[in-house]
Amino acid sequence: MNPVLPDEAAERGATATEAVAAPGGVDVARRAEADPSVRAEVAATLDALGLADLDPRADALTLAAAAALCEAAGRVALPYPVAGALLADGEGRPLAVVPDESAPVDHGDLFPEWRVATIGGTGGVGTPVGARRAARLAPFVTDLSVGAGDPPPPADVALHLALTACLVLGTVDRAVELAVEHVTGRVQFGKPLSAFQAVQFQLADCAVAVAGLRELAHFTLWRIDTDPDPLADVLALRLQALDVARSVLRTTQQLHGAAGVCDEYDISVLARLVQPALRLPWGAERTASELASAIERDGFAGLFPHGRAAG
Amino acid sequence: MDFDLGEQAAALRTRLRELIATHVAEDSLGAFTDDPADLDAAQRFCRVLADEGLLTIAWPTDVGGGGGSLWDQTVVREEMWAHHEPRGAQYMGLNWVGPAIMAFGTEAQRHQHLPAIAAGEVIWCQGFSEPDAGSDLASLATRATADGDGWRISGQKVWTSYAGMAQWCVLAARVGEGSRHEGITMFLVPMDAPGITVRPIASMLGPHHLNEVFLDDVLVGPDAVLGEVGGGWAVIRRALAHERVGIARYARCERLLSALGRELAPRWDDLPPALHAQWARALVQVRVARLLAYRTVHAQATGEVPDALASAARIAITQCDQAVAEVLFEALGATSLEAGSSAPLHGAIEDHWRYAQAATVASGTIEVQRMIVSKALLAGAGP
Numbered sequence: 199m200n201p202v203l204p205d206e207a208a209e210r211g212a213t214a215t216e217a218v219a220a221p222g223g224v225d226v227a228r229r230a231e232a233d234p235s236v237r238a239e240v241a242a243t244l245d246a247l248g249l250a251d252l253d254p255r256a257d258a259l260t261l262a263a264a265a266a267l268c269e270a271a272g273r274v275a276l277p278y279p280v281a282g283a284l285l286a287d288g289e290g291r292p293l294a295v296v297p298d299e300s301a302p303v304d305h306g307d308l309f310p311e312w313r314v315a316t317i318g319g320t321g322g323v324g325t326p327v328g329a330r331r332a333a334r335l336a337p338f339v340t341d342l343s344v345g346a347g348d349p350p351p352p353a354d355v356a357l358h359l360a361l362t363a364c365l366v367l368g369t370v371d372r373a374v375e376l377a378v379e380h381v382t383g384r385v386q387f388g389k390p391l392s393a394f395q396a397v398q399f400q401l402a403d404c405a406v407a408v409a410g411l412r413e414l415a416h417f418t419l420w421r422i423d424t425d426p427d428p429l430a431d432v433l434a435l436r437l438q439a440l441d442v443a444r445s446v447l448r449t450t451q452q453l454h455g456a457a458g459v460c461d462e463y464d465i466s467v468l469a470r471l472v473q474p475a476l477r478l479p480w481g482a483e484r485t486a487s488e489l490a491s492a493i494e495r496d497g498f499a500g501l502f503p504h505g506r507a508a509g
Numbered sequence: 510m511d512f513d514l515g516e517q518a519a520a521l522r523t524r525l526r527e528l529i530a531t532h533v534a535e536d537s538l539g540a541f542t543d544d545p546a547d548l549d550a551a552q553r554f555c556r557v558l559a560d561e562g563l564l565t566i567a568w569p570t571d572v573g574g575g576g577g578s579l580w581d582q583t584v585v586r587e588e589m590w591a592h593h594e595p596r597g598a599q600y601m602g603l604n605w606v607g608p609a610i611m612a613f614g615t616e617a618q619r620h621q622h623l624p625a626i627a628a629g630e631v632i633w634c635q636g637f638s639e640p641d642a643g644s645d646l647a648s649l650a651t652r653a654t655a656d657g658d659g660w661r662i663s664g665q666k667v668w669t670s671y672a673g674m675a676q677w678c679v680l681a682a683r684v685g686e687g688s689r690h691e692g693i694t695m696f697l698v699p700m701d702a703p704g705i706t707v708r709p710i711a712s713m714l715g716p717h718h719l720n721e722v723f724l725d726d727v728l729v730g731p732d733a734v735l736g737e738v739g740g741g742w743a744v745i746r747r748a749l750a751h752e753r754v755g756i757a758r759y760a761r762c763e764r765l766l767s768a769l770g771r772e773l774a775p776r777w778d779d780l781p782p783a784l785h786a787q788w789a790r791a792l793v794q795v796r797v798a799r800l801l802a803y804r805t806v807h808a809q810a811t812g813e814v815p816d817a818l819a820s821a822a823r824i825a826i827t828q829c830d831q832a833v834a835e836v837l838f839e840a841l842g843a844t845s846l847e848a849g850s851s852a853p854l855h856g857a858i859e860d861h862w863r864y865a866q867a868a869t870v871a872s873g874t875i876e877v878q879r880m881i882v883s884k885a886l887l888a889g890a891g892p
Contacts (some may be wrong), residue, residue, distance in 0.1 A: 199513065200510060201803055202510065202514060226812055242769070332660070360673060374891070378887060398883035399883065401883050405817075405821065405891045406801075407819070409804075409821050410821075413803075414797050420510045434793045438775075438797060441790070462574075487786050489789040489793070500792070500795070500796060501587060501591065501764070501799075501800075502591075504767050508767050508768070
């Protein structure tokens with residue numbers, strides 16, 4: 199029993215965090231919104247980090263390193279489809295998991311072809327149609343048209359869901375740090391906001407939620423490595439990531455006051471740009487429903503049997 | 510990373526489940542019911558565990574214990590709590606009174622108390638909280654005054670679990686004029702000493718859980734002091750350290766969530782889809798609580814446990830307890846309020862809901878846990 203990330207994965211994570219943040223942190227996302235071609239610089243940074251050689255399907259250590267890279271991306275709202283690109287096929291086509299035949303994909307315009315999968319096991323090859331939506335909550339989301347082709351394997355879909363949850367982990371972890379910085383520096387009624395117990399308690403709840411999500415992410419990576427069909431596990435991780443994001447982002451924005459919705463503050467940009475990861479291919483309630491079905495069918499690892507396995 | 514507790518822990522879990530299946534009635538809800546026979550059953554089960562060497566599996570081998578690892582202890586905590594703590598009140602003596610006597614006791618105290626605790630023959634209670642000293646335990650006012658070479662103790666304790674059935678109490682009292690932590694001294698007091706009055710407090714938890722204890726000039730000898738006179742805070746800290754992870758509430762939550770579908774069949778499929786989703790969410794919450802507990806145990810096994818981590822685990826575990834109680838009640842619908850052996854799952858869900866209401870208060874309120882987490886977070890060292 200050892201719930202701690204291996205040193206090598208932690209080191210690679212630290213390196214990724216530093217490298218991904220170095221070009222300007224969340225400013226890179228701001229620049230990319232103004233000029234989407236900035237994403238080419240991001241691709242170059244990720245290339246230099248060796249993204250192409252980081253295949254999450256290879257082994258547990260590489261998966262952990264890939265998860266760390268996604269977490270690093272989530273901390274700065276990195277304007278690039280990192281999880282999908284990590285799961286590219288031999289022809290360099292990234293993976294997208296989509297709700298059904300409609301296929302909105304974050305940064306869908308960045309690649310001429312995608313491997314597209316639904317959780318139901320269908321899919322094919324996707325190509326971008328139309329322009330980026332340029333919406334405030336989805337500035338890079340582009341619709342794909344799905345044509346014929348072999349659907350990606352379920353194992354890749356599971357990895358995509360898990361890696362996306364790790365990206366969300368990075369975002370909420372950073373959101374709590376930003377809130378701590380803000381309430382420590384901001385003085386009202388003659389004292390820092392952090393001196394108010396109402397503020398402290400909200401921060402504590404956020405920190406507990408993020409700590410729990412981190413443990414669950416590590417556990418899920420281990421399940422992916424040891425269980426041939428970890429769908430219920432990755433759905434559980436996605437559900438927890440979405441639930442935690444909903445409460446932690448809400449709270450940390452609130453603790454920023456009006457600044458929480460202003461794009462010159464990182465918290466606002468993070469809360470906006472993580473939305474495609476939270477809503478696509480589906481949000482928390484649909485995930486919970488899918489999870490319930492998966493547990494009833496396949497069970498759920500724990501101290502006691504669940505679903506059909508429980509009789 | 511490896512989340513497998515290992516073969517030894519798995520074998521221990523299997524053995525404990527076998528013993529429970531053999532010696533504990535299927536509809537047992539533990540020792541603390543209105544039926545005194547349940548107390549006797551708990552005492553009998555403790556002797557079964559003692560005979561197997563499992564009662565003191567966590568104790569060092571040099572005092573006759575099993576020398577089990579922290580993970581063995583975790584398995585015991587999980588299995589006992591999942592099955593309604595069939596040891597009854599014994600866990601207090603085993604988990605911290607015994608270890609505290611090992612650490613702070615005299616040779617005579619060790620000789621007198623440890624074998625009795627190890628044999629499951631004696632019930633202890635813990636005299637810490639007072640009417641004006643709850644979360645702020647260091648403000649306790651029960652006073653011990655020197656009398657000859659012994660002590661006279663007067664004061665009042667409250668929320669004292671099992672006081673009505675306990676033979677012994679570890680009592681915190683103040684000696685001298687020191688304030689706060691100064692002067693606090695621990696005493697080992699027989700509950701049949703003249704001057705002790707126990708008054709049960711009626712509560713939704715059921716009998717035996719909560720009591721008031723009045724101490725009126727209770728005379729004890731010099732050998733009643735555990736550790737140094739004035740050194741009681743160190744003993745209390747040790748006691749609280751044993752409660753770092755707290756009760757494995759998540760284990761009972763998971764067992765009840767596991768049994769729910771079976772209990773409701775064939776109506777399970779007719780439940781609103783939203784309830785299926787809530788059930789799935791509850792299982793995730795249980796998993797997260799268990800993982801935070803494991804993270805804390807791992808920290809304990811490899812060094813010091815950061816305060817913020819232990820408190821984070823407790824917050825997650827106690828909130829999980831209450832959330833699961835709600836999901837279970839929602840799923841049962843109108844039958845949720847039924848109690849007793851004819852109720853769903855022999856009343857286990859109704860019992861769980863009532864007991865869960867105290868989860869965020871018992872052994873340190875959730876507010877105190879939040880204070881600990883936020884203090885660390887603002888100092889740059891979150892959980």
